[in-house]
Amino acid sequence: xxxxxxxxxxxxxxxxxxxxxxxxxxxxxxxxxxxxxxxxxxxxxxxxxxxxxxxxxxxxxxxxxxxxxxxxxxxxxxxxxxxxxxxxxxxxxxxxxxxxxxxxxxxxxxxxxxxxxxxxxxxxxxxxxxxxxxxxxxxxxxxxxxxxxxxxxxxxxxxxxxxxxxxxxxxxxxxxxxxxxxxxxxxxxxxxxxxxxxxxxxxxxxxxxxxxxxxxxxxxxxxxxxxxxxxxxxxxxxxxxxxxxxxxxxxxxxxxxxxxxxxxxxxx
Numbered sequence: 508x509x510x511x512x513x514x515x516x517x518x519x520x521x522x523x524x525x526x527x528x529x530x531x532x533x534x535x536x537x538x539x540x541x542x543x544x545x546x547x548x549x550x551x552x553x554x555x556x557x558x559x560x561x562x563x564x565x566x567x568x569x570x571x572x573x574x575x576x577x578x579x580x581x582x583x584x585x586x587x588x589x590x591x592x593x594x595x596x597x598x599x600x601x602x603x604x605x606x607x608x609x610x611x612x613x614x615x616x617x618x619x620x621x622x623x624x625x626x627x628x629x630x631x632x633x634x635x636x637x638x639x640x641x642x643x644x645x646x647x648x649x650x651x652x653x654x655x656x657x658x659x660x661x662x663x664x665x666x667x668x669x670x671x672x673x674x675x676x677x678x679x680x681x682x683x684x685x686x687x688x689x690x691x692x693x694x695x696x697x698x699x700x701x702x703x704x705x706x707x708x709x710x711x712x713x714x715x716x717x718x719x720x721x722x723x724x725x726x727x728x729x730x731x732x733x734x735x736x737x738x739x740x741x742x743x744x745x746x747x748x749x750x751x752x753x754x755x756x757x758x759x760x761x762x763x764x765x766x767x768x769x770x771x772x773x774x775x
Contacts, residue, residue, distance in 0.1 A: 562740030566674075566733055570654060573673060573729050582727035583661045589722050590662040598665050601719040605666075608677035608716035613640070613684045620688055632691045635745055636684075642741045643683035647676040650737065656730070664724040675726045678734030681716040685709045686742045 572578055606612055617640050624632045656673035658664070670676070689709035693702040717735065720726040 560740075562736055562743055566736040566740065569729065569733050569736065570673070573656065573733070574654070578727070578729045582659070582729055585721065585728045586659055586662045586724060590724065593665070593722070597722075601722045602666065604715050605677060605719040605723060607712060608681035608720075610644075610676075610680065613643075613680050616688075617684055620691075624691070629691075629695075632694075636687055636691065638745065639683045639687040639741065643680045643738065646737055646741070647674070647679050647734075650674055650733075651676070659724055659727055662724045666723050666725060668725050672726055673730045674733035674737055675717065675720050675730040676734065677720050678713075678717045678726075678731040679738050680734075681713050682735050682738030683741055685712050686738060687745070690742065690746050 617636055621633045621636055624630075624636070651671040651673065654673040655671045658668060658672045686709060689705050693705045696702050696705060713735070717731040720731055721728055
């Protein structure tokens with residue numbers, strides 16, 4: 508009987524393009540030049556780290572621009588434009604949408620998803636999700652304290668908040684949690700159409716949460732963009748790390764058994 512995770516399976520099909528295939532080409536280059544699976548994973552994680560660093564550098568650049576006041580004119584113009592379009596009905600809708608990025612909703616959602624993933628034996632996926640929630644919480648607290656940007660005063664706020672403004676915690680948390688869930692769920696779906704639908708739904712929710720923070724007058728647009736960039740850095744690192752692990756898992760049976768927790772599809 509053939510073992511479920513053989514040492515030398517047939518090579519997967521060549522990538523066809525896009526960021527994921529570019530990363531896999533890098534992983535396969537490493538695979539051709541190293542012998543040990545763990546060495547390959549370590550080198551691939553360095554590649555994943557480089558992807559995350561690129562996003563971090565974008566955040567630092569944006570932070571410097573914000574501190575220098577270069578975005579103030581644009582930020583305030585957008586806030587005024589949005590405030591002129593407020594209405595009682597739209598205020599209520601935006602309050603509901605912004606709740607999708609609140610800590611309470613994200614924790615409940617992540618907890619429910621983690622329970623399902625654990626019960627279906629996707630244990631490593633639970634770890635990836637838990638790390639996303641933890642990273643979003645810690646990064647939000649640290650970066651807000653570091654930049655200490657006051658909340659907007661240029662327009663009246665629909666809701667009141669007291670914490671610093673930069674980056675947007677709602678935008679960061681929504682991107683980190685919904686983005687990670689979309690990545691983990693898409694790995695389990697059998698068709699490209701379902702995977703695309705998952706990513707589109709997640710993107711719409713993330714974008715709506717970001718827009719709601721500007722509409723409510725509690726964040727500048729640059730705060731929201733910064734939150735998105737920070738979350739992107741984390742997801743880029745974890746997602747590329749997972750791809751490296753699942754790729755090199757084919758080379759050792761014990762890694763293959765661990766890989767089951769990530770819901771690997773054939774041909775990945």
